[in-house]
Amino acid sequence: MSIDTIKSCAPNPAPDIIETVTLRRATPADAPALALTGAATFLEAFTWMLPGADINAHALKNHTADAYTHYLADPNTRITVAVTGPAVGFPNEPGSIVGYVLLCTPELPTIDVLPTDIELKRIYLFSRFRSSPVLDAAGAPIPNLRPAQALMDAAVADARALGAARLLLGTHATNLRAIAFYHRNGFTQVGTRVFQVGSQQCCDLIFAKPL
Numbered sequence: 001m002s003i004d005t006i007k008s009c010a011p012n013p014a015p016d017i018i019e020t021v022t023l024r025r026a027t028p029a030d031a032p033a034l035a036l037t038g039a040a041t042f043l044e045a046f047t048w049m050l051p052g053a054d055i056n057a058h059a060l061k062n063h064t065a066d067a068y069t070h071y072l073a074d075p076n077t078r079i080t081v082a083v084t085g086p087a088v089g090f091p092n093e094p095g096s097i098v099g100y101v102l103l104c105t106p107e108l109p110t111i112d113v114l115p116t117d118i119e120l121k122r123i124y125l126f127s128r129f130r131s132s133p134v135l136d137a138a139g140a141p142i143p144n145l146r147p148a149q150a151l152m153d154a155a156v157a158d159a160r161a162l163g164a165a166r167l168l169l170g171t172h173a174t175n176l177r178a179i180a181f182y183h184r185n186g187f188t189q190v191g192t193r194v195f196q197v198g199s200q201q202c203c204d205l206i207f208a209k210p211l
Contacts, residue, residue, distance in 0.1 A: 026079035031068040039063035041124035078158040099125030111191040116165035
């Protein structure tokens with residue numbers, strides 16, 4: 001097939017559309033979509049710094065439907081998902097999971113974990129949705145709220161509802177965008193850990209936020 005043939009088969013460029021985001025609690029039926037979104041967003045965030053074999057091995061091991069089914073069966077786990085629109089002007093297009101936040105029992109062996117601690121294990125969002133409007137339960141845009149902040153707010157609310165007194169998380173030491181976001185949300189560094197990704201040992205910073 002020639003390049004000209006490929007060009008002729010390409011779809012017309014999509015018009016400018018606004019894809020909105022709503023939040024809801026994940027259910028066991030979401031496990032396959034959570035696995036797909038988790039792997040894809042992890043790849044999007046870290047492919048630049050990790051060998052392909054290692055990042056693929058990590059995703060295949062940690063982002064499986066069975067793994068998320070296991071998390072969702074735990075009464076101490078909460079997963080809130082960010083779901084697309086449908087897009088404005090495209091009412092018949094189905095929505096899909098484009099991000100999520102996962103709270104669970106802490107898995108941070110390098111610091112003194114208290115019985116009242118809970119871990120923000122993952123907060124993932126596709127980059128193209130960082131500026132999407134967030135809709136409330138009535139379908140109205142929430143002023144000055146973006147999806148990542150909405151997910152963080154949901155995690156904090158869930159952590160408090162579960163009776164936690166401190167919210168913990170770990171992130172790679174070079175993930176400056178995420179670290180700035182956590183600082184804005186009241187997290188401070190309390191430790192470090194070595195995080196295994198395939199054959200690579202990565203240095204994570206551990207942050208905590210009192211609730």
